[in-house]
Amino acid sequence: MTTALRRLRNYIDGEFRDAADGRTTEVVNPVTGEPYATAPLSGAPDVDAAMAAAEAAFPAWRDLIPAERQKVLLKIADRFEERAEELIAAESENCGKPIALVRSEEIPPMVDQIRFFAGAARMLEGRSAGEYMDGFTSIIRREPVGVCAQVAPWNYPMMMAVWKFAPALAAGNTVVIKPSDTTPASTVLIAEIIGGVLDELGHSRGVFNVICGDRETGRLMVEHKVPAMASITGSVRAGMQVAESASKDLKRVHLELGGKAPVVVFEDTDIAKAVEDIATAGYFNAGQDCTAATRVLVQESIHDEFVAALAKAASETKTGAIDDEDVLYGPLNNANQLAQVKGFIERLPAHAKIEAGGEQVGEKGYFFAPTVVSGLKQDDEIVQNEVFGPVITVQSFADEKQAVEWANGVEYALASSVWTKDHARAMRMSKALDFGCVWINTHIPLVAEMPHGGFKKSGYGKDLSAYGFDDYTRIKHVMTSLDG
Incomplete structure (x- = not known):
């Protein structure tokens, strides 16, 4: 019936x-x-x-x-x-x-x-x-x-x-x-x-x-x-x-x-706090947010420590039923979007490494696990294109100049964030980043009084x-x- x-x-x-x-x-x-x-x-x-x-x-x-x-x-x-x-x-x-x-x-x-x-x-x-x-x-x-x-x-x-x-x-x-x-x-x-x-x-x-x-x-x-x-x-x-x-x-x-927000993490940041906030801003609403913190650039001196902490945070992030108050996000919106996210994972280059997640969750609905992918290069598809799912990519950069080059090196220009205790560096980055919004030591808060909108595509x-x-x-x- x-x-x-x-x-x-x-x-x-x-x-x-x-x-x-x-x-x-x-x-x-x-x-x-x-x-x-x-x-x-x-x-x-x-x-x-x-x-x-x-x-x-x-x-x-x-x-x-x-x-x-x-x-x-x-x-x-x-x-x-x-x-x-x-x-x-x-x-x-x-x-x-x-x-x-x-x-x-x-x-x-x-x-x-x-x-x-x-x-x-x-x-x-x-x-x-x-x-x-x-x-x-x-x-x-x-x-x-x-x-x-x-x-x-x-x-x-x-x-x-x-x-x-x-x-x-x-x-x-x-x-x-x-x-x-x-x-x-x-x-x-x-x-x-x-x-x-x-x-x-x-x-x-x-x-x-x-x-x-x-x-x-x-x-x-x-x-x-x-x-x-x-x-x-x-x-x-x-x-x-x-x-x-x-x-x-x-x-x-x-x-x-669309967006492909760079999240630029310098070596002087509080790693534990940054990871906690970035994981939330990356996985909230299943990453289906044009400002989501899903493209992380980490200074090479803290890369391994950061990736390990982020993978742990991903493994502890929960997706599931709408009435479960411990759940951070639910399913992807539709079957086509689930297929798109899975396609990005299936097409990962050989040099990429899945640190956490990477698979559909459950036998019904459009749930996808919180995912972390490392080892990526600037011209990789998953770095350049919007995934719109619970997938956070991580790249390692050497210095501020390279961080700016890679952060700006996409066709999108909606939002970005910088993580550092160095005020002068934060000000330099906020000027150099070619995005409609630059958050400093946070990512994704919006208020009615401030504008939201981007540049380029x-x-x-x-x-x-x-x-x-x-x-x-x-x-x-x-x-x-x-x-x-």
Whole structure:
């Protein structure tokens, strides 16, 4: 006897709807590898409907004074807290994340980030008015860009949805957001929460819309004539495709793509503390984080000691059931991602050595053991390309110059960290490292007030912070004659 699958639906103009043509895709629980829900496989009619709803809602939302938009966002944050257990359950089932960690590590920052952008709504900044030509006064208006087409990833579907909708709504834009086809459940629940708040406060529910679907759905959103901006968090390939599609009508593009964060450990560091923090930052969320501490560069004088300690830490790191509070991470998100991680291990060169892990765990689901690989060279595939799994690589460097060369010697440039007690060295490294973020003696903390975003193939634009808020606005110059 089979159990009926839960039915997820699009959220368009305040209504939950199936895809116009009735197509669906199965949503799989990565803990079991079995489907537990269906979601719409949306096509052009669904995208048209969502964009029309967002476009119709935009003028009234744009024209609200910032204090009114702030009220909405603050109420949304309150509802997130009130319905936290529902959000946690949806995210844990859909992603296989440990319940306790979603509760402690995702809900509080999400709520804080929504409240931050609620405040940012009232801090629209521009240069002061002034006379730059005799007889004329110039002023700057900062305005919303319009309808935003947003695509969120599967590694943090809830939190990345917040990073997208909160600044967009705060700035006065309306939103059509698409979650990954493997993780739509929590985003659909978010739509219910936001729709309820908009309705309660008397605003059009077309301000926020959710479309479920696959890459083709995302392509239709980006290429649609209505959105003024396309924002995606995803792979480099997906980002390039979005940039190319958006260029056809010169849409604004906001891209947060892959990463290959170097973790540069110098010989004067506290090895035990560094290993503890790096293992956590490398294995958290199964390493499915574009800032994960998975590419370690260790000064050769402490290499062997560090690798031994890291391998021990890996062997003591636990993956498993979502209700086990001793678990650091759950399964990989989907079968394709498990195959990708296994492929990297299977293709390791002969000079590489697996110090810990290296294999799938269990007979069901997509679990992979905490892994450490040493003996690697700078041009090895696993050093150059993003694994997006619980695999930490280790290289040995001779001096600061080589550390900088190897750290910067990848196509990604999102995040990095430096581990040393030497303040001057830390400052030199923070200047030399070509990454959007440099942590010193830590790795992975983020705060709402500071920007997150990279360079090179890690994309452009910023999430979080006032810089992220600014990305969802446009600048207009207004000049007035003073002679009446």
